[in-house]
Amino acid sequence: xxxxxxxxxxxxxxxxxxxxxxxxxxxxxxxxxxxxxxxxxxxxxxxxxxxxxxxxxxxxxxxxxxxxxxxxxxxxxxxxxxxxxxxxxxxxxxxxxxxxxxx
Numbered sequence: 001x002x003x004x005x006x007x008x009x010x011x012x013x014x015x016x017x018x019x020x021x022x023x024x025x026x027x028x029x030x031x032x033x034x035x036x037x038x039x040x041x042x043x044x045x046x047x048x049x050x051x052x053x054x055x056x057x058x059x060x061x062x063x064x065x066x067x068x069x070x071x072x073x074x075x076x077x078x079x080x081x082x083x084x085x086x087x088x089x090x091x092x093x094x095x096x097x098x099x100x101x102x103x
Contacts, residue, residue, distance in 0.1 A: 002038040002051040007059050014077040018049035018102045020095065023066070023073040025057050030089040031072045037092050041099075049099050078102045 002022065005013045013019060022038055024031035035053075042051035056063040056071060066075060066082070076084040076098050084098050 002035070002042045002053050005052045005054060007062050010054065010059075010062055011080070013050070013052050015080050017079065018099055019077045020049065020051045020099060021075045021077060022051070022053045023056050023063055023068045023075070024053055024071055025055060027057075028071050034072050034089050037090075037095070041092055041095055044096075045099065048103060074098075076102055 003013075014021065020038075020041070022031075022034065024034070038051050038053070045051065054062050056068055062068075066073075070087050072088065074086050074090060074095070075082055083102050086094075086098070
């Protein structure tokens with residue numbers, strides 16, 4: 001299952017390995033559609049990569065830092081560095097491809 005993280009946990013969460021970050025809000029329709037896809041992806045990945053979620057309403061500093069202007073915003077980090085990003089609902093296959101390219 002994708003784990004929700006706060007601003008204080010974020011840097012440690014993306015520091016090592018490949019981490020897919022979903023910037024979302026509870027009121028966002030496409031975000032709600034993406035949530036089960038991310039949970040399934042997290043389960044499939046096991047220890048290969050992580051999937052985390054950041055609520056832009058409660059963690060606005062992070063949203064500003066990573067220039068999130070539209071949600072859902074998906075950002076892929078490898079060892080703390082942003083390597084790829086996309087916006088809007090994405091199918092599981094597209095997200096898997098992003099992660100596999102970074103592994």
